[in-house]
Amino acid sequence: MRAQYFSALLLIGLASASPLGCRQAPTPTTSAPGAGATGSGSGSGVDMAAAVQAIMPSSGSCSGAQFPDECRTAEQAAPFISKACADLSDGECAATVALMGLESVDMRFKHNVSPGRPGQGTANMMMADFVSQFATDLFGADKVAGKSPDAVLAMVTPDEHNFGSAAWFLTKKCTADVRSSLKTGTDAGWTAYNQCIGVDGTLPDRMAYWTRAKTAFNL
Template sequence: MRVRHFSAILFSGLTSTSPLACRQAATNTSAAPSAGATPGTSSGSGGVDMAAAILAIMPSSSSCSGAQFPDECRAAQQAAPFITKACADLSPGECAATVALMGLESVEMKAKHNISPGRPGQGTANMMMPNFVSQYATSLFGADKVAGKSPAEVLSMVTPDEHNFGSAAWFLATKCTADVRASLKTGTDAGWAAYNKDCIGVNGSLPERMAYWTRAKAAFNL
């Protein structure tokens, strides 16, 4: 299994988009939750204010004001309740890693679907490839609800916020080995490296990826 990370140079795998292209994204029309939603905390958040942690990891997520395509964008405070729920069964280290990944892959929550090369059906906050999107949708709704739908239709099932922000946690729980998860629980660079290499399929030491992880470690007090 491989993933693509956000760069003008695309890597082979789970995700693929460039930051510029994502900032030009627009197709998802799910309604944005109230910006006044209460962030809350969970076992996965380690007691931190999730909205503040997201903002620290994704500096541009303070607001969607002026966003070219607001239906794709979520601010930190809007996403916080959903990410808090997704992290409920994760350790702080695992939660931090999934938030860092989402920040990178969605251009800080500016996009919910792949823009470049425009692969139909690829998306969610961690930009899963269509096969994983289909598996995720099946886990949520059952195979009978997914059967016969196009990749784009299946993606639309999981891009409402309550599912979109749970995709990275689902992927970690279902696609990462116990050894990777144990390493991530340490909250170390070694855990991040193992998560990227052995679960996502990319080099976690790439500068852009390390920048998100470094901010995540600080935000989650790791």
């Protein structure tokens, strides 16, 4: 168990290389999810709590979490993830949930632990510049200006915003072509999505989350 725990900390350090730098910043395609969207999800009738649990195997409990105040179970997170997915297709929703599971070590972290970069966090472990953009979209530039990176991160880590961060990145930072590819629910779509994020989606740990997500969403 101790070895698994330190493996998890290593994973979050590696995972933080994910939404660190999208290779391009295309024109936004939709409004920002996580900013008050309503709805039951992507319209598939998927039981979101069950889907999250299936995608993130350790999300059934927060027992032993290093930061208990940051950890959320599948049951706790499901309503917020459903809202974030309200305007996404099943494939897009599945991909964002898979990404969040990988980046947050099954929702046990809301901030970067290793190497501990200031301001890096949210469920998809965005770098501080993206966190700042996300906060600006939610609250306005005047509310963000002058705050430290960690203070800005604290603005967006409440559950109602935290679990909308991956959907925000997808809709704001990925091209329409990437989104169209994701809607197919294929490995090619997942690979394109990860290319937008700036990482290799074919890496075994990433593919493992995506494979579980495809099953959970019946893709």
